Structures are given as C-alpha cells and as structure tokens.
Amino acid sequence: MSAYPKEYRNPLKKARGLGSAQHGVSHWWVQRVTAIALVGLGIWLVTLVLRMLHADYATARALVARPWNAVLLIAFVVTAFWHAVLGLQVVIEDYVHTRWKEATLLMAIKFIAVLATLAGVLAVLRIALGA
Amino acid sequence: MADTRRPLSPHLSVYKWQVQMVTSILHRATGIALSVGLLLVAWALIALAGGEERFKHFTAFVGSPVGIILLIGWSWSLFYHLCNGIRHLVQDGGYGYEIVQFVRSSWASIIVSLLLTAAVWAYVLTLGAAA
C-alpha cells in the first residue's frame, strides 16, 4: 500500500496560523472610525487653543477644567494616539523590512503612545478634579 | 527580509508629475508630523497640571521662534491631513474616482488647507496686536 501518504496530518493543519490573522479589517475600520471622530475633535481642539491665546495660567486651567472641555480633551487624546499608532504601524510595515527592527519599532511606538495617553488623561483629570 | 533582486515598483522615475502623487505622500508626511505633535499636546496638558512654573517652560518653548515655526507646520499639517483625510473617506465610500474629480479634490485639499492655516494665523496675529 505505497499510496499511503508519509504525512498523516491534513495540509490545512500546517497552513493554519500562516495566513491572515483576520486583524486587517478591524485595523482598517478603526483607522476610519477614529478619523471621523478626529474631524470633529481636531477642529474643536483648534478652537480651544485659539481661546487660550494670551490666557494666564489660572484662566487656561479653568478653561480645561470645564466638564465638556475636559471630556473632549480626553476623547481627543485617546482617539488621536490610537489613530496615530494604527497609522504609524502601516508606515513602518511599508518601509521597515527587517523583522526585528520592525517589531522593535512597533513596540516602542505603542509603549510611547500608551504612556503619553495615560499621562495626558491623568493630567486632564487632575485639572478637572482640582488636584 | 526583503529580497532585493525582485523588480521594484512603482518605477517613480518614469511617471510624469501629477498632483495626486503629492497629496498622497503629503498625507503620510503630515500623519507622521502630527503623531509627533501629539506629544506636544500631552506635554501641554502635563505642564498645565504640574503647576505654573512647568507651564511657563511650555509656553516659553511654543512662544520661541522654533516653537512658532513648529506650530505653523503642525497647524498646516492638521488642516491638510484633515481635508485630505475627508477626501480619503469619501473615496473609501466609492466616490470621486473620476480622473477629473480626483485631480480637482487633490488641489482642493492643498488649497483649502493653506487657506485655513492662513485664517488661523491671521486671527492669532490680529489678536496678538489687539492684546
């Protein structure tokens, strides 16, 4: 019975995990959802910054402490860093073709973005809660 | 690892200059610039929460010549990326692919972003003169 295959595993077993991880669609979609949110948040941020021109320290702080401003600032920081990480990931995947360099850069960007997001959000909370 | 023996495309040098090439690469460049700019937003918030002294360091930086040049760059980057981002989203919806529309919307992204940048800085300057 020489027709028996030497390998009893189904070829699919080997192929699994090598193909698409199915993350592509959600990456693309979240990039769009954050982009749409950032249209509004971005324009709003510009108006906030313009209102802060020539404001002294106390006035600037009071402006950020207003509930809606605090909420929108946190929304902006979280959304923008998220969108930036997704976007930079595509750029790195396009240009960096050495696997360890690519992985290191992707990780570094995520660490920096998460730390900066947390620090930014905490700062807004401290101002809003008067700490 | 990239196999560099492959023929590499696109062969950019054989293309005639077209405005869509510029809008495409500018979207990427401004996306990267804005990602760095986000760190400035985080710094502003952290400084504002950290007390008047810290905030003075921040305002001294953004008020310096280098700071102002960076702010002009970031404001244009935001407006350009925003306009062209909307263009991207419209195209994701399947619209605007006629060559005429494609070229026209490319120019619109560039021109509208420049106008918005000029408007914001005109506002800053007149307010600065008034204050």
Ligand code: HEM
């Ligand atoms: C602070 C705000 C923002 C940052 C830091 C940022 C950053 C980025 C980066 C780094 C990319 C990747 C570019 C590439 O792959 O070539 C990107 C892509 C994109 N951005 Fe933004 N962006 C911001 C705001 C916006 C806004 C307001 C919109 C408005 C619609 C937008 C729409 C898009 C779209 C549609 C893409 C995908 C483009 C593509 O598929 O090639 N972004 N962004």
